[in-house]
Amino acid sequence: xxxxxxxxxxxxxxxxxxxxxxxxxxxxxxxxxxxxxxxxxxxxxxxxxxxxxxxxxxxxxxxxxxxxxxxxxxxxxxxxxxxxxxxxxxxxxxxxxxxxxxxxxxxxxxxxxxxxxxxxxxxxxxxxxxxxxxxxxxxxxxxxxxxxxxxxxxxxxxxxxxxxxxxxxxxxxxxxxxxxxxxxxxxxxxxxxxxxxxxxxxxxxxxxxxxxxxxxxxxxxxxxxxxxxxxxxxxxxxxxxxxxxxxxxxxxxxxxxxxxxxxxxxxxxxxxxxxxxxxxxxxxxxxxxxxxxxxxxxxxxxxxxxxxxxxxxxxxxxxxxxxxxxxxxxxxxxxxxxxxxxxxxxxxxxxxxxxxxxxxxxxxxxxxxxxxxxxxxxxxxxxxxxxxxxxxxxxxxxxxxxxxxxxxxxxxxxxxxxxxxxxxxxxxxxxxxxxxxxxxxxxxxxxxxxxxxxxxxxxxxxxxxxxxxxxxxxxxxxxxxxxxxx
Amino acid sequence: xxxxxxxxxxxxxxxxxxxxxxxxxxxxxxxxxxxxxxxxxxxxxxxxxxxxxxxxxxxxxxxxxxxxxxxxxxxxxxxxxxxxxxxxxxxxxxxxxxxxxxxxxxxxxxxxxxxxxxxxxxxxxxxxxxxxxxxxxxxxxxxxxxxxxxxxxxxxxxxxxxxxxxxxxxxxxxxxxxxxxxxxxxxxxxxxxxxxxxxxxxxxxxxxxxxxxxxxxxxxxxxxxxxxxxxxxxxxxxxxxxxxxxxxxxxxxxxxxxxxxxxxxxxxx
Numbered sequence: 001x002x003x004x005x006x007x008x009x010x011x012x013x014x015x016x017x018x019x020x021x022x023x024x025x026x027x028x029x030x031x032x033x034x035x036x037x038x039x040x041x042x043x044x045x046x047x048x049x050x051x052x053x054x055x056x057x058x059x060x061x062x063x064x065x066x067x068x069x070x071x072x073x074x075x076x077x078x079x080x081x082x083x084x085x086x087x088x089x090x091x092x093x094x095x096x097x098x099x100x101x102x103x104x105x106x107x108x109x110x111x112x113x114x115x116x117x118x119x120x121x122x123x124x125x126x127x128x129x130x131x132x133x134x135x136x137x138x139x140x141x142x143x144x145x146x147x148x149x150x151x152x153x154x155x156x157x158x159x160x161x162x163x164x165x166x167x168x169x170x171x172x173x174x175x176x177x178x179x180x181x182x183x184x185x186x187x188x189x190x191x192x193x194x195x196x197x198x199x200x201x202x203x204x205x206x207x208x209x210x211x212x213x214x215x216x217x218x219x220x221x222x223x224x225x226x227x228x229x230x231x232x233x234x235x236x237x238x239x240x241x242x243x244x245x246x247x248x249x250x251x252x253x254x255x256x257x258x259x260x261x262x263x264x265x266x267x268x269x270x271x272x273x274x275x276x277x278x279x280x281x282x283x284x285x286x287x288x289x290x291x292x293x294x295x296x297x298x299x300x301x302x303x304x305x306x307x308x309x310x311x312x313x314x315x316x317x318x319x320x321x322x323x324x325x326x327x328x329x330x331x332x333x334x335x336x337x338x339x340x341x342x343x344x345x346x347x348x349x350x351x352x353x354x355x356x357x358x359x360x361x362x363x364x365x366x367x368x369x370x371x372x373x374x375x376x377x378x379x380x381x382x383x384x385x386x387x388x389x390x391x392x393x394x395x396x397x398x399x400x401x402x403x404x405x406x407x408x409x410x411x412x413x414x415x416x417x418x419x420x421x422x423x424x425x426x427x428x429x430x431x432x433x434x435x436x437x438x439x440x441x442x443x444x445x446x447x448x449x450x451x452x453x454x455x456x457x458x459x460x461x462x463x464x465x466x467x468x469x470x471x472x473x474x475x476x477x478x479x480x481x482x483x484x485x486x
Numbered sequence: 487x488x489x490x491x492x493x494x495x496x497x498x499x500x501x502x503x504x505x506x507x508x509x510x511x512x513x514x515x516x517x518x519x520x521x522x523x524x525x526x527x528x529x530x531x532x533x534x535x536x537x538x539x540x541x542x543x544x545x546x547x548x549x550x551x552x553x554x555x556x557x558x559x560x561x562x563x564x565x566x567x568x569x570x571x572x573x574x575x576x577x578x579x580x581x582x583x584x585x586x587x588x589x590x591x592x593x594x595x596x597x598x599x600x601x602x603x604x605x606x607x608x609x610x611x612x613x614x615x616x617x618x619x620x621x622x623x624x625x626x627x628x629x630x631x632x633x634x635x636x637x638x639x640x641x642x643x644x645x646x647x648x649x650x651x652x653x654x655x656x657x658x659x660x661x662x663x664x665x666x667x668x669x670x671x672x673x674x675x676x677x678x679x680x681x682x683x684x685x686x687x688x689x690x691x692x693x694x695x696x697x698x699x700x701x702x703x704x705x706x707x708x709x710x711x712x713x714x715x716x717x718x719x720x721x722x723x724x725x726x727x728x729x730x731x732x733x734x735x736x737x738x739x740x741x742x743x744x745x746x747x748x749x750x751x752x753x754x755x
Contacts, residue, residue, distance in 0.1 A: 256703060256706055256707025439749045445748065447749045448750045454750055459599035467717075474599055475597075
């Protein structure tokens with residue numbers, strides 16, 4: 001095992017922490033059912049903690065089986081009226097929600113960062129604005145559904161059960177709720193166990209928007225709550241974003257039922273750097289591809305494929321750039337790499353990184369000050385990686401990039417496609433025709449040329465192969481929530 | 487003196503070749519023997535299909551449309567081969583309908599995304615890859631054509647399990663396709679016991695999607711569970727018994743076997 005350490009250049013940044021004094025969090029959040037916050041039936045509350053400090057932030061209800069039943073009853077009761085509402089009126093509610101998210105964006109960003117550990121710069125500039133944009137986009141679809149899916153007559157499905165992960169808590173809630181509601185469904189959303197707070201603030205926003213009770217239910221809880229939700233009678237559609245293992249369980253659990261399903265699962269996305277790329281720009285893109293949100297990104301560019309002729313140069317530039325990444329207090333506006341979301345996730349990263357070393361890859365981890373409390377993992381680069389190594393095959397979901405090389409374009413495509421996943425890919429080249437050719441050959445749902453981790457509500461997102469099925473974003477995002485009548 | 491007829495030996499259609507089941511097993515229908523495919527035949531068919539998938543998808547949409555049209559021509563001219571002329575007529579029309587989809591699907595399901603950044607972003611449907619089709623028992627030809635045509639039109643390749651009760655029309659279709667321009671391996675047709683073959687298909691790790699037209703709830707549950715292992719796309723439907731039923735939900739049939747890919751290309755800088 002070799003952990004290369006080096007003295008990083010000291011950049012004197014004064015701390016620039018975002019203030020949290022305007023945040024009005026309650027000590028305790030119940031389940032949001034029937035338009036109001038309620039105690040769970042079995043009275044269980046758990047603390048949600050700040051992963052950067054390990055301090056509890058608030059107590060949050062943990063929904064049990066009885067709560068799932070109550071949630072479905074309330075949603076079923078709300079459904080007929082919501083589905084029958086004039087479509088433009090439905091749109092107006094969603095526009096209101098979009099506006100309220102914008103109004104409360106600073107508060108939402110701070111809470112997102114406190115609860116999940118991601119740098120404030122990211123929650124402020126990416127998560128929250130995109131969440132608002134998503135509601136705004138789908139609000140406008142509410143009265144244009146038949147154009148979106150090319151069908152003269154469509155109907156909503158009914159009650160949808162939605163489970164979102166902890167990496168983009170509010171944004172994923174928006175990706176799920178906005179199209180579901182626009183199509184006339186009512187939704188029961190289960191936020192992730194470690195990051196329930198912004199979804200609960202979104203529940204407050206639903207109240208503020210005077211959304212009819214039962215149209216949106218927020219049911220915090222753990223995996224067992226989610227398992228109960230997807231199996232609950234009265235659920236017409238399930239939408240899940242999370243790991244492939246859980247997605248597989250859900251698909252099997254719904255076998256033989258008429259419950260519709262879409263899955264957005266894991267990835268091991270290839271980020272391909274060709275020798276004719278603008279290398280400095282590519283290095284920025286590699287960093288954004290894998291270290292954005294501590295690598296807790298399903299489409300993270302975790303397999304870096306570099307053309308052999310520029311391998312040494314790219315790795316040298318990348319390693320130098322990695323040394324400038326600022327790891328630490330997520331609330332600091334200069335922080336690049338925040339806290340790992342949970343102790344459990346940190347352990348998973350450590351296990352896979354250890355496997356990488358055991359299997360013979362060369363590890364380099366940036367030497368930087370690690371805060372005393374909280375969960376942290378310094379940016380890490382693996383070279384001498386073989387395509388069979390676990391670090392080249394399994395999703396790490398952390399700030400760890402595995403470098404592979406290629407000689408020809410054909411080899412790059414073959415290596416990139418050699419994965420059971422197919423969520424995303426990056427291409428770095430300044431040659432347009434090559435970019436188009438490679439993009440069309442990659443078996444991945446999203447392909448970025450000379451950029452990475454770029455999202456937009458108008459652009460479909462979702463995977464090939466074991467990265468799931470169904471799309472979110474744009475008109476394609478309407479299909480999973482509609483029944484085509486004719 | 488009466489002439490002794492030359493009898494036909496029915497065979498499986500795998501990778502463009504007419505082959506007996508590797509198992510050597512056969513069944514008998516209406517005084518005719520036909521092969522009872524094995525799990526190994528399913529695996530061989532999927533391997534042949536995988537080999538054909540890339541080149542088939544890489545053909546231009548116009549070319550694929552012409553090839554499917556040519557298959558419709560071949561079917562029409564072989565009308566006499568099949569028991570029910572009416573069923574052939576409907577099958578030809580269905581094939582024709584989907585032949586016309588090849589160069590329109592992208593425009594209907596795809597488009598430019600007006601993203602709020604300097605990129606040309608577009609989303610286009612692409613074939614999911616190798617699709618397993620489990621045909622209904624009846625109608626044996628139309629039911630099969632109704633399922634494989636949209637799969638092929640969307641650019642996929644097919645491994646189909648034929649009607650268990652009336653496999654001969656499907657095996658006859660193999661001979662029609664064999665003389666059309668459909669490349670070997672793009673359509674693979676297997677006769678045999680559905681339960682055995684369908685589960686082998688569902689469990690295969692190199693299959694991308696399953697289209698199940700049997701309407702059998704027990705089989706549906708089993709296939710769904712098998713599909714979950716590698717997150718296969720699954721579409722269950724009832725057997726199409728008319729042209730209208732086969733094309734009325736054309737876009738849904740096509741969409742079920744496509745993947746939408748979003749590409750982002752920089753504009754400027």
